[in-house]
Structures are given as C-alpha cells and as structure tokens.
Amino acid sequence: MKFVDESRIRVDAGSGGPGHVSFRREKYVPFGGPDGGDGGHGGSVYAIADSGLNTLADMRFHRRFRAKDGENGGKANRTGGAGEDIEIPMPLGTIIHDDETDEYLGEITPTTPRVLLAKGGARGLGNARFKSSINRAPRQSTPGYAGESRQLRLELAVMADxxxxxxxxxxxxxxxxxxxxxxxxxxxxxxxxxxxxxxxxxxxxxxxxxxxxxxxxxxxxxxxxxxxxxxxxxxxxxxxxxxxxxxxxxxxxxxxxxxxxxxxxxxxxxxxxxxxxxxxxxxxxxxxxxxxxxxxxxxxxxxxxxxxxxxxxxxxxxxxxxxxxxxxxxxxxxxxxxxxxxxxxxxxxxxxxxx
Missing domain, CATH: 3.40.50.300 (P-loop containing nucleotide triphosphate hydrolases)
Structure with a gap:
C-alpha cells in the first residue's frame, strides 16, 4: 500500500430529529392533553485508533463521512431514535486540524485513542414539553438542530522511539x-x-x-x-x-x-x-x-x-x-x-x- 501521511476529509454530524405535536385521543379520556415526543439526537463523528494502520491511504478514496440524523419524535410521548455515531479508523500519530480555521482538534495516541471530530445536533422538543398550568394545549415544538460539519486536515507523524x-x-x-x-x-x-x-x-x-x-x-x-x-x-x-x-x-x-x-x-x-x-x-x-x-x-x-x-x-x-x-x-x-x-x-x- 502506498504511504500517505497527509489527507483532507469532510465530516458531517447528523442533525437532531424534530419534536412531534400530537394530543392524546382515547375513549373516556376527554382531556388527554399533549403527548408529542422529542426527536432523537443526531449522530456524532469520531476518529479512533487502529493499530493495524500505518498510513492515511484509505482517506484518498473515502473523503466524506456523514453520521445518521436523529429520528422524528412520535405521539404517545415516544422519543425518536438517536442517529448512529460513526467511527473513522486512523493510525496512531494522526494529528487532526480544522482545515478552515486551523483549530487543533486532537491527536490519535495510545492515551487518546478516540477524538470527537463533529458533534451531532441536539434533538427537537415535542409539544408535551411545553404544557403548563396556563397552556394546557400547546401546539408548539422545536425542530432538530443541525450537526457540526468540518473540513479536516490530517497529518500523520509516525510513532517511534x-x-x-x-x-x-x-x-x-x-x-x-x-x-x-x-x-x-x-x-x-x-x-x-x-x-x-x-x-x-x-x-x-x-x-x-x-x-x-x-x-x-x-x-x-x-x-x-x-x-x-x-x-x-x-x-x-x-x-x-x-x-x-x-x-x-x-x-x-x-x-x-x-x-x-x-x-x-x-x-x-x-x-x-x-x-x-x-x-x-x-x-x-x-x-x-x-x-x-x-x-x-x-x-x-x-x-x-x-x-x-x-x-x-x-x-x-x-x-x-x-x-x-x-x-x-x-x-x-x-x-x-x-x-x-x-x-x-x-x-x-x-x-x-x-x-
């Protein structure tokens, strides 16, 4: 495999799922009230150490990584499923910077084998969250928030004594x-x-x-x-x-x-x-x-x-x-x-x- 010690990739965290608006409707329950559930959190993107790798060659062919979005909230106070995180294997010694801001995000080492690259978006809130003594039938909810997106610069420094x-x-x-x-x-x-x-x-x-x-x-x-x-x-x-x-x-x-x-x-x-x-x-x-x-x-x-x-x-x-x-x-x-x-x-x- 060709040795590659520099690469640029794009990572996109998942967006949070929107909250749901619904009301309990059952026989003999005339005042059921709001029961819209929250959405799920968006998935995050992580870099993890892989001792079997010694080059960034894989990043030449797979340059974009996107985590799953959170699912929508549901009725009956059902919370949407969280988006699945994704983990990108990288060799020990990989130094990670935000390519646009030059922010240092971390380095893959034996003591820090997992680094957060992009955080998933927060979930939206369902209308059940907004009920109160003066607002018995809220029809409001919040959308899910967008996850982080980054253009990253990876540099490999071989770990040696x-x-x-x-x-x-x-x-x-x-x-x-x-x-x-x-x-x-x-x-x-x-x-x-x-x-x-x-x-x-x-x-x-x-x-x-x-x-x-x-x-x-x-x-x-x-x-x-x-x-x-x-x-x-x-x-x-x-x-x-x-x-x-x-x-x-x-x-x-x-x-x-x-x-x-x-x-x-x-x-x-x-x-x-x-x-x-x-x-x-x-x-x-x-x-x-x-x-x-x-x-x-x-x-x-x-x-x-x-x-x-x-x-x-x-x-x-x-x-x-x-x-x-x-x-x-x-x-x-x-x-x-x-x-x-x-x-x-x-x-x-x-x-x-x-x-």
Whole structure:
C-alpha cells in the first residue's frame, strides 16, 4: 500500500430529529392533553485508533463521512431514535486540524485513542414539553438542530522511539534493515527512501524499540529542498535522534555533515533542534579500524561534541549490538524517569475536599 501521511476529509454530524405535536385521543379520556415526543439526537463523528494502520491511504478514496440524523419524535410521548455515531479508523500519530480555521482538534495516541471530530445536533422538543398550568394545549415544538460539519486536515507523524537523520546515502536504510525486520529499499544512489519506514529493533526477547528512517536531508531541507523537509515531522514524536555520519563522504568533511543536519533540525523547529542526538559514524568497513577511529575522533574534536558517539558498519553489522543496547538502556532510563515524575506529580496533587 502506498504511504500517505497527509489527507483532507469532510465530516458531517447528523442533525437532531424534530419534536412531534400530537394530543392524546382515547375513549373516556376527554382531556388527554399533549403527548408529542422529542426527536432523537443526531449522530456524532469520531476518529479512533487502529493499530493495524500505518498510513492515511484509505482517506484518498473515502473523503466524506456523514453520521445518521436523529429520528422524528412520535405521539404517545415516544422519543425518536438517536442517529448512529460513526467511527473513522486512523493510525496512531494522526494529528487532526480544522482545515478552515486551523483549530487543533486532537491527536490519535495510545492515551487518546478516540477524538470527537463533529458533534451531532441536539434533538427537537415535542409539544408535551411545553404544557403548563396556563397552556394546557400547546401546539408548539422545536425542530432538530443541525450537526457540526468540518473540513479536516490530517497529518500523520509516525510513532517511534528513535529517529534516523542524515544526508542521502549515509546508510540509514541499511542500518534499519540490519537492526530490524524492516526491508526498506537500498541502492547506491541518493533518495532511495521516499517515505518514512519504521522498524522494530529487538535487543533481547523482551526488550525492543521502534526506529524510523526518513528520506535523506540536504542543505535547505527545512525550506523545501529535497524530500526530507516534508517528513521531518515524523521525527517530532521520537525521544532520541541517531545522526548517521558517512566516514567516507564524497563531498565536504565528516564534521560538515553534522553541522548541515543540525542546522536543518533547528530551522524546522526549536524543539526538534534540542532533541537528544547521538552521532553514529557509519561505513567503518571502508577503512581500517585505526583510520576510522581517527576520522571519528577528529570530527568530534572539531565539533566540540560532548554527547555519545559510535563507530559502526551498517553493511557488515559491526558495532550494531553495542549501539542497540546503548539505545535500549537510554530509553528505559528515560521511561523510568518519566514514570517517577508522573507518580510524584500525582502524589503532590491535593485530594478533593469532602463536602
């Protein structure tokens, strides 16, 4: 299936059913009074998480969704049936905006698997609602109210723990294929990766993380050059970035690759520019061990780099086990810190006072 990470759809909630006007007419009940029932509420439109989806491709063919209207009220105080809600399956990481007002409606995540897109219209009231001591025979009712209608913009940001960033042909796809079961396209020319490709990296039988590869970045990517700018948002949900650096660059120096990617991340967003990032020097198999270490050390010294760095060969698998375990340990430590912080915040929240 073709990968699609942007789409526009129209959603229409159902209208509420109108109230009914009628009077009780039975033998031996001369003053039956009004008995018109209310209409039914209109159906609403929801987005729900579907873990089996990883693209918005279905939205290319089905672009309009409409919930059912509420039914009319009836006599004998019968309330009309409510319109049936509809639920639109979407992949985790889908960000939803109103395309006309740019209002943020929500995001499909494991903690928010259901988002209201359009609320159904309120029901109309039957004439039984309007009887009073001074109005014994009301002939008024209210119509159902229209449901919400929205033109929506959907953007998919792949949910992953680790993102790969680097220039074209840095070896990102080869690394993903070597560390996971993913099989991205690999070739000896730039931009072989045309869309984000996630993969699950299993460090141990019960320890794993999700890593995503995006198309290679080039200078000016944040402003629209190349392909990577369109997919940079897929790195925004990651906890850690691995920047692949070619130890045998065709043009420019080893350190210059790091600067180029860092500049593009910062220009795209300050948050992404400040994301934890490790340097991963790739293609060590093309040099002897001492030369690869010397090239990596020179780049680290030139950049004044203080973060973690690794030397690997994605093609031969050299250094990948060490890298995978280091990433897994870091992610587990980060998750433990976040869980402890959440627990502390919950304990610090004062209990509601008893009335």
């Amino acid at each position: 680790v993102g790969l960033a680097g220039l074209p042909n840095a070896g990102k796809s080869t690394l993903l294929a070597s560390m996971s079961a993913a099989r991205p396209k690999i070739a000896d020319y730039p931009f072989t990766t045309l869309y984000p490709q996630p993969g699950v990296v299993a460090v141990d039988p019960l320890r794993s993380f999700v890593m995503v590869d995006i198309p290679g970045l080039i200078a000016g990517a944040a402003d629209g050059a190349g392909l990577g700018h369109r997919f940079l948002r897929h790195l925004s949900r990651t906890r850690l970035l691995l920047q692949l650096v070619d130890l045998m660059p065709v043009e420019g120096g080893v350190a210059e690759q790091v600067r180029t990617i860092a500049d593009e991340l910062e220009q795209y967003s300050e948050t992404l520019g400040n994301r934890p990032r490790w340097l991963v020097f790739n293609k060590a198999d093309l040099l002897d061990a001492d030369a690869a270490q010397a090239a990596a050390d020179a780049a680290v010294a030139e950049l004044g780099w203080e973060g973690p760095s690794f030397i690997i060969s994605a093609a031969t698998g050299g250094g990948l086990e060490k890298l995978g375990r280091a990433v897994m340990d870091w992610l587990e430590a980060r998750r433990a810190e976040e869980a402890a912080a959440a627990q502390d915040a919950q304990e610090d929240t004062p209990a509601p006072e008893a009335e």
